[in-house]
Amino acid sequence: xxxxxxxxxxxxxxxxxxxxxxxxxxxxxxxxxxxxxxxxxxxxxxxxxxxxxxxxxxxxxxxxxxxxxxxxxxxxxxxxxxxxxxxxxxxxxxxxxxxxxxxxxxxxxxxxxxxxxxxxxxxxxxxxxxxxxxxxxxxxxxxxxxxxxxxxxxxxxxxxxxxxxxxxxxxxxxxxxxxxxxxxxxxxxxxxxxxxxxxxxxxxxxxxxxxxxxxxxxxxxxxxxxxxxxxxxxxxxxxxxxxxxxxxxxxxxxxxxxxxxxxxxxxxxxxxxxxxxxxxxxxxxxxxxxxxxxxxxxxxxxxxxxxxxxxxxxxxxxxxxxxxxxxxxxxxxxxxxxxxxxxxxxxxxxxxxxxxxxxxxxxxxxxxxxxxxxxxxxxxxxxxxxxxxxxxxxxxxxxxxxxxxxxxxxxxxxxxxxxxxxxxxxxxxxxxxxxxxxxxxxxxxxxxxxxxxxxxxxxxxxxxxxxxxxxxxxx
Amino acid sequence: xxxxxxxxxxxxxxxxxxxxxxxxxxxxxxxxxxxxxxxxxxxxxxxxxxxxxxxxxxxxxxxxxxxxxxxxxxxxxxxxxxxxxxxxxxxxxxxxxxxxxxxxxxxxxxxxxxxxxxxxxxxxxxxxxxxxxxxxxxxxxxxxxxxxxxxxxxxxxxxxxxxxxxxxxxxxxxxxxxxxxxxxxxxxxxxxxxxxxxxxxxxxxxxxxxxxxxxxxxxxxxxxxxxxxxxxxxxxxxxxxxxxxxxxxxxxxxxxxxxxxxxxxxxxxxxxxxxxxxxxxxxxxxxxxxxxxxxxxxxxxxxxxxxxxxxxxxxxxxxxxxxxxxxxxxxxxxxxxxxxxxxxxxxxxxxxxxxxxxxxxxxxxxxxxx
Numbered sequence: 001x002x003x004x005x006x007x008x009x010x011x012x013x014x015x016x017x018x019x020x021x022x023x024x025x026x027x028x029x030x031x032x033x034x035x036x037x038x039x040x041x042x043x044x045x046x047x048x049x050x051x052x053x054x055x056x057x058x059x060x061x062x063x064x065x066x067x068x069x070x071x072x073x074x075x076x077x078x079x080x081x082x083x084x085x086x087x088x089x090x091x092x093x094x095x096x097x098x099x100x101x102x103x104x105x106x107x108x109x110x111x112x113x114x115x116x117x118x119x120x121x122x123x124x125x126x127x128x129x130x131x132x133x134x135x136x137x138x139x140x141x142x143x144x145x146x147x148x149x150x151x152x153x154x155x156x157x158x159x160x161x162x163x164x165x166x167x168x169x170x171x172x173x174x175x176x177x178x179x180x181x182x183x184x185x186x187x188x189x190x191x192x193x194x195x196x197x198x199x200x201x202x203x204x205x206x207x208x209x210x211x212x213x214x215x216x217x218x219x220x221x222x223x224x225x226x227x228x229x230x231x232x233x234x235x236x237x238x239x240x241x242x243x244x245x246x247x248x249x250x251x252x253x254x255x256x257x258x259x260x261x262x263x264x265x266x267x268x269x270x271x272x273x274x275x276x277x278x279x280x281x282x283x284x285x286x287x288x289x290x291x292x293x294x295x296x297x298x299x300x301x302x303x304x305x306x307x308x309x310x311x312x313x314x315x316x317x318x319x320x321x322x323x324x325x326x327x328x329x330x331x332x333x334x335x336x337x338x339x340x341x342x343x344x345x346x347x348x349x350x351x352x353x354x355x356x357x358x359x360x361x362x363x364x365x366x367x368x369x370x371x372x373x374x375x376x377x378x379x380x381x382x383x384x385x386x387x388x389x390x391x392x393x394x395x396x397x398x399x400x401x402x403x404x405x406x407x408x409x410x411x412x413x414x415x416x417x418x419x420x421x422x423x424x425x426x427x428x429x430x431x432x433x434x435x436x437x438x439x440x441x442x443x444x445x446x447x448x449x450x451x452x453x454x455x456x457x458x459x460x461x462x463x464x465x466x467x468x469x470x471x472x473x474x475x
Numbered sequence: 476x477x478x479x480x481x482x483x484x485x486x487x488x489x490x491x492x493x494x495x496x497x498x499x500x501x502x503x504x505x506x507x508x509x510x511x512x513x514x515x516x517x518x519x520x521x522x523x524x525x526x527x528x529x530x531x532x533x534x535x536x537x538x539x540x541x542x543x544x545x546x547x548x549x550x551x552x553x554x555x556x557x558x559x560x561x562x563x564x565x566x567x568x569x570x571x572x573x574x575x576x577x578x579x580x581x582x583x584x585x586x587x588x589x590x591x592x593x594x595x596x597x598x599x600x601x602x603x604x605x606x607x608x609x610x611x612x613x614x615x616x617x618x619x620x621x622x623x624x625x626x627x628x629x630x631x632x633x634x635x636x637x638x639x640x641x642x643x644x645x646x647x648x649x650x651x652x653x654x655x656x657x658x659x660x661x662x663x664x665x666x667x668x669x670x671x672x673x674x675x676x677x678x679x680x681x682x683x684x685x686x687x688x689x690x691x692x693x694x695x696x697x698x699x700x701x702x703x704x705x706x707x708x709x710x711x712x713x714x715x716x717x718x719x720x721x722x723x724x725x726x727x728x729x730x731x732x733x734x735x736x737x738x739x740x741x742x743x744x745x746x747x748x749x750x751x752x753x754x755x756x757x758x759x760x761x762x763x764x765x766x767x768x769x770x771x772x773x774x775x776x777x778x779x780x781x782x783x784x785x786x787x788x789x790x791x792x793x794x795x796x797x798x799x800x801x802x803x804x805x806x807x808x809x810x811x812x813x814x815x816x817x818x819x820x821x822x823x824x825x826x827x828x829x830x831x832x833x834x835x836x837x838x839x840x841x842x843x844x845x
Contacts, residue, residue: 042664042665065614065615067615068613068614068616069616070615186582193663194660194663209664404615404639405602405640406598406602406636407602407637408594408636409635409639412583413583414592
C-alpha cells in the first residue's frame with residue numbers, strides 16, 4: 001500500500017505540473033490531492049451564493065422536472081430574510097426586470113408571489129442627453145409591458161418562499177460560507193475523488209458533482225479556481241434613493257438622462273413614488289448623500305430639467321438633423337417630455353455604492369460554472385445587470401436539464417461549454433455596448449457630443465433598429 | 476473569451492497527428508515528437524498509436540501502456556476465458572496497469588472520446604424506446620424499475636448514464652481490468668454504487684441465472700468483436716423477458732466502412748487504436764436483422780450514425796453504411812389476430828422454418844407492430 005501511495009503521489013505531482021500546460025486553462029490554484037472521506041454527502045449541485053441569481057438558480061433546478069431525483073444545496077453567507085408582512089416603505093434597491101427574466105421567475109412560481117406583493121410595470125422609456133436635444137423613446141406599440149421595476153427584497157422574498165416549498169430537493173444553508181475548495185483532477189486516479197470538495201466556515205465538508213459560483217463580483221469561487229477576470233473600476237458611484245413625486249401620475253415611464261458626470265435615472269415604483277439611480281463621480285456622490293433633503297430634491301429636479309449644458313453649435317446641428325428626419329419620416333419625430341418633478345425623498349433611503357466592470361475569461365471549468373455577477377459585472381445605465389444573471393440561469397438550467405435527462409455526469413464539460421458559448425456571446429456584446437455608452441456619454445467635448453447626438457436621433461428615427469435593441473434587452 | 480473550444484480535443488489531436496506525420500522520419504525505436512499544443516505522439520514502429528496530453532506521465536508509463544494494450548486485445552474475444560474471475564489480492568503490476576489505464580476509459584478527451592460522445596445518441600435511443608413500453612414513468616428517474624444488462628460494458632461508459640436514469644444495470648465484460656475500473660469509477664457515487672453491478676464474466680456464463688429477467692439488453696460496439704453472432708443473439712434473447720428490448724450499435728460491413736472505419740480511423744488518423752477492429756467481423760444490418768428475426772426478435776428500428784472527428788460529435792443519419800443502431804423486441808409469445816396472408820411475429824417457430832434471408836418476410840413482419 002505504501003508503494004501504491006508513493007507511486008500515486010509521484011504521478012499526481014507530475015500530472016499536476018503537466019496539467020496546466022496541457023489543459024491550457026491557467027494555473028489550478030489550491031489544487032491538492034484529496035484522499036476522500038467517503039462519508040461526506042455527495043450533492044449533485046451546490047450553488048455558492050444565495051443572492052438574487054444564486055437563489056433563482058437553486059429554485060429553477062429544484063422545480064425542474066429532470067432534477068426530481070437530485071440533491072441540490074444552496075450556500076448563503078447571510079441570514080435568512082423573512083418578512084411577516086410586506087413593509088410599507090419601499091426599499092431603495094430596485095431592479096428593472098425584463099420580460100425574459102419575468103418568464104424565468106414565473107416558470108418556478110416566484111412571479112406569482114411578486115405579483116401578490118408589489119411591482120410596477122413600465123411601458124415607455126425615454127433616454128436623452130443633457131448636452132443636446134437628442135432623445136430616444138422606446139415604446140412598445142402593442143401595449144405590452146417593456147419591463148417591471150421590482151424591489152430586490154421583494155424578489156428575494158418570493159424566491160425564499162419558493163425554495164421553502166421545494167425543501168425536499170433543495171437544502172438551503174444560511175450563515176454558511178465556503179472557506180476553501182478542492183478541485184478534482186481531470187480523470188480518476190486511484191484514491192482521488194472525482195468530486196469538488198468544499199470546506200465550510202464551521203469546518204464541515206461536503207462534496208459535489210457540480211459547483212455553481214453565484215457569489216457576486218468578488219467571487220471567492222472564481223478566485224479559488226484561478227479564472228482570470230478582466231475588470232476595472234469606474235470612477236463613479238451610484239446613489240440610490242426612494243423619491244416622492246409632487247403629484248400622483250400614471251407613472252409608467254422610465255426616465256434616464258445622460259449628464260456629463262453620469263446618467264441619472266428615475267424608475268417608477270407606484271403612482272407617487274419613484275426610485276432614483278444616479279451614477280456620478282465619487283465626490284459628487286458623497287456630496288449628494290450628505291446634503292440636506294431640500295437641496296437634494298432641487299439638485300435632482302434641475303438635473304432632469306436644466307438645459308445649462310446645451311451649446312448653440314450642438315443645438316443647431318441637432319435641429320438640422322431633426323428637420324431632415326422630419327422631412328423623410330414626418331411621423332417619427334418625438335417631442336421631448338419632462339419627467340415628473342420630485343417633492344421629497346425618503347429619510348435614510350440615500351445610499352451609494354461603487355461601480356465597475358468585470359468579465360471572467362472563462363465561465364466554466366470541469367465541475368464548475370459561474371453565473372451572475374461572478375461572471376460579469378456591468379454599469380447600471382442599461383438596467384441589465386440582474387437580467388444578464390437571470391439569462392445565465394435560464395441557459396444553464398436548460399443545458400443541465402437536458403444533460404440530466406440523458407443521464408450525463410452533471411460536471412461534464414461537454415454541456416457546460418454549450419452554456420458558456422451561449423452566454424459569452426450575449427454578455428460580451430452587452431458589456432461592450434454598455435461600456436461604450438458610458439464612455440461616450442461621459443464627455444462634453446463637442447465632436448463626441450455631435451456624434452452621439454446625431455447617432456441618437458438617427459437611431460430614434462429607425463424603428464427596426466429600436467425594436468432590435470428592445471428585443472435584445474428583453475431576453 | 477468567446478468560448479473558442481469549438482475544435483474538439485479530437486480535432487486538435489488529429490491536426491497534431493497530421494503535423495507530426497508530415498515532420499516525422501523513420502526511426503529505429505520510439506521517438507517523441509511534440510507539437511505546439513504540447514501534444515505527444517508516440518511512434519514506435521509496430522505498436523499502435525496512442526495519444527495523450529500529459530507528456531510527463533506518458534513518458535514514464537509508456538512501457539506499462541503497451542503491455543496493457545496487448546492485453547486489451549483480449550477483450551475483443553469474449554468467448555475465451557483468459558482470466559479467472561475470482562477476486563485476488565491486488566497485484567502491484569496490476570496497480571500500474573490500473574493507474575495507466577484508468578484515465579483511458581474515463582478521460583473524456585482521451586482515446587475513448589468517441590465512445591463518450593456516442594452516449595449523446597445511444598442513451599436517448601435506449602431511453603426513448605424503453606419509455607414507449609411503459610405507461611407512466613417517474614420524472615427524474617425515467618428508467619426506474621427496469622433491469623438492463625450491458626454486455627461488453629468496458630469501463631462502464633454506458634452503464635453509468637443508464638444507472639443515473641434510474642435503471643438497475645448489470646454490466647458484464649470478460650476483461651477483469653475493465654470491470655475493476657468500472658467498479659472504481661462508480662464507487663465514488665453512492666447512488667450509482669447501489670444501482671449498478673459489475674461482473675467480470677462472459678454472456679454465456681450468466682445466461683442461466685438471468686434467464687428472462689431483463690427488460691433490456693444493450694450490446695453496444697460489441698457484435699463486431701464476437702466470434703459466433705448467432706449464439707450471442709440467442710443468449711441475449713434468453714436473458715430478455717418477453718417483450719423486452721435488445722439494443723445493438725455496431726459497424727456495417729461495406730467498402731466505405733473499410734475505407735473510413737479501418738484505413739482512415741485506425742491507420743491514418745488514429746481515432747481508434749490500431750488493430751481494434753477486423754473488417755471481416757463487421758455485420759451488415761441485413762444480416763443482423765435476419766439473425767434477430769430468426770431468433771424471435773422483431774426489429775423495430777435501424778438508424779445510421781455518423782461521427783464527425785473534427786467536432787467530436789455523432790449525428791443520426793439516413794445512411795447506415797458506417798455505424799448504425801438497431802432496436803429489436805422479443806416477442807411476447809402470444810397470438811396476434813392478423814389476416815391469413817401476413818406472416819406474423821408471434822409465431823417464432825414459423826419464422827425459424829421460413830427462409831430467414833428473404834427480406835420480404837422481414838418487412839412484412841415489422842408492419843403489424845407499428
